[in-house]
Amino acid sequence: MKKEIKETKETIRQKMDSFKENEALPENLAPDVIVGKLNEKEIKPLPKIGKAAVRRIAAMAAALVVVIGAVSVYGFFIGGKPFEFDSSINEAGSKAEIVSLFKQMKKRERRENLKDFRLNFSLGAQKSDTALPEGSMDDGSADNVYDVSGEKDSLFGETNVQVKGVDEPDVLKNDGKYLYIVSTGGTSVDIYSALPADQMKKVASIKRKEGDSYSISYVFVKDKTLAVLGERRESTEDEDYVPGESPDTPYRYFFRYGKLISFCDIYDIGDTEKPKLVKTVEQDGSLITARRVGDELYVLSSYEVDVFSKTLEDDCMPRVGSDGDLSELDVKDINITKDPDPGYLVVSSINLNDPKAEPGKKAVLGGGHEAYCTADGIFVARTVYKPKTEKNSGGDRADMAPIEIMEFSGRYVTEIYNFSIDPGKVEFKNSGQVEGQILNQFSMDKHEGYFRIATTSGMWQNSSSSIFVLNDKLETVGAVKNIAPGERIFGVRFMGEVAYVVTFEQTDPFFIIDLKDPKNPKILGELKIPGFSSYLHPINENLVLGIGQNGDDRGTLPGIKLSLFDVSDPTKPKEADRLIIKGETSTVAMHNHRAFLNLPGGTSFAIPVLNHGVRIGLPYEGITGGEEDGFAAPYEGNVSFHTSFESFEIKDGKIHPLVSYKEADRENSRAYDYEGIYRGTYIGEYVYTVSAAAVTAYNMADGKVLSSVENKDAVLYRDYEIVYD
């Protein structure tokens, strides 16, 4: 299915390129005609709208707001009181109430469609003029404290997770004997017996029975249980729809292909080579992500309701169920946000030890796209775009595009939903809201009762970043704002009382934020270096590893950059070492921490590397010696795809390349086109890599290929653009 989409994309691209080549530019768009027009009308660039001007505008807006007592958003820009929201969320009273709410949303949506074809709604910020709320400490909570002393050597590779003890879903899991791999097309889960490493083989392949279209996203393995998670489409009948039929229904086709349903299939793998399906739990909506805490699995989905559906009264209730029997959630399990969008965030919990038990379930009318989970709570973030409400057109040239599009074209706010989790029970606790949008799950963290979140607000040169500290009622109690104006957050990691933040515009400032006093967080130290790091991995209390993109003082350059930050003096962070993997290289680990593998010993790691230009060797450029370090310069003239799994060791404050794991040569190197090796793991002394084309076993010590299982019917593309999480 994904391959087909890829092909469609390619077809459209070719056709559009052909349009560009063959189609003449209309005469009135010829560059000399345009220049003539500029000359004729004596159009000149308008004076620059500088930062000061923007601040002034904001200040005036704020004054105005105070007078009319409306939305308090601009207080933010002038350093006013922290942004606050009414976080009260009601439990639904009855289904009738929910149906009526959806009917109101339908009206609103129709109105919005006529006004603006955007599918976003202005939610209207809640105004609050009270003093700072008191933070109440939550003593009993389990927090995300990075424990550097407690690293135990595992006998096999585990998924690199954000919070210790909270397992995250992935396309590769390893139980020390078998590898469980989601096929690149999402059609099957293949089980490989990994030992002996020189005789690796595929022993089972799990597919879903139904002819329905489905796509497997992730697996979890816990003892003798395998959980397979994905999405399927429930077909619906909607044949009488004609595009553009009425201005009321321009979005109908979003839902024409049927509802998306997330599934979680539980298999008994007591006999690993003969997995037995025990139970299927399904819930409405697209799969956001899942987490496993002990035996308890939590599955999160986002269910968008089609408010123009003829069956709205049925569709507006989210469903959860097992073994094909989906039933509407009880109204008491549904919470309603103050000014909701027509969509739900659905959370279900499944006990892997006792899959026969009824799944726990909860829904919040709202949505979500990133989740952070500790042992006792789930925080789901949902970034909402709020279109600009007032129209500022450029002076008297009202017929032109608005002059300030770069300045205030709407804003992002992030809503946070907090659920408490207990085995068999999910409870909705509360919600909060902060200004700006988050980067990913690492933007959120909980420590000693306080929830911390890093966001970027504004766009382009007006962007700036903030860290908010919220109490257990999700009220903001402290914040550091205006971190790196004009830049965006590219990487963030909270570690106990500090946060490390990487922002980027042209160079890579690395910030250390002190969060010891929740009400008074502050910037401790800052370091500016070229390029940026998008994944930050703590090595020990003094060293943080950054994986990102090479660059110079003008922007990014080709190549993966590994940076080792010395944070022993948090007021003066230093780049202790830097390693550039030269050429057109990229790594999945930059954007997906689950592709980062911790090797035994605690100071070695490995990442997948894809090189688009060089066949021979991986030339490294050290911080000092450059190409003289004994590594070959890129080999020109033999352009090809090169993919490998590269291991490194951190020793004496330096990053040292260890071993390069390369698949055996093969004819169908087209398989590398998309991403090459995308995961790796280890068992004992052996390393295993996974690509669309093959699963390969190596000696950990020298990278020698021991055996390889080729995937004959590989779907050669894995389209990241349509994969969530």
Place this chain on the structure above:
Amino acid sequence: MDPKIDLCKRSQTGDREAFGDLYALYAKELYRYAYFVLGSPELAADAVQDAVISAFEQIKSLRKPEAFKAWLFKILSNTCKKHLGEKIRQRNTLVYDENIAPLVLAQSPAQDDFLDLKRAFEILSPDQRQIVALCVAEGYKSREVAEILGVRPGTVRSKLSRALQKMREELTAY
């Protein structure tokens, strides 16, 4: 220095010829984008012209000359939205301009291609058209498209995948 950055910096000082040279580099891409989003050569030409003039007026507020192209697309997409907004207000139902396009396409060797493509774009919503044009033709990443259109990246991804499924049906139907 990258000649584009040089041209951009000269444009910022008010050099109209430099701006013309800079525009010439992207003229066809801009026109293509507006054509497929608005569905009519006339509307597309109007939108591009408005956007380009507006861009010249605003060019001093562009702080990063490297981002010129994305910035220009942002202005153009706003202009297209404005034109579409007018269309919606006039209760035109966003159907492509049937009478004009074939005349323009008549001399072109790849005529069939364009008709196909035009049909495939017709069934999309305006924002899906913008997303497909930016992601597929211009090769922007979902995060960049999100910046240009002012939506969140997840929205771009989900709308893109829906749009592509829809276009696939249309493109394979003939």
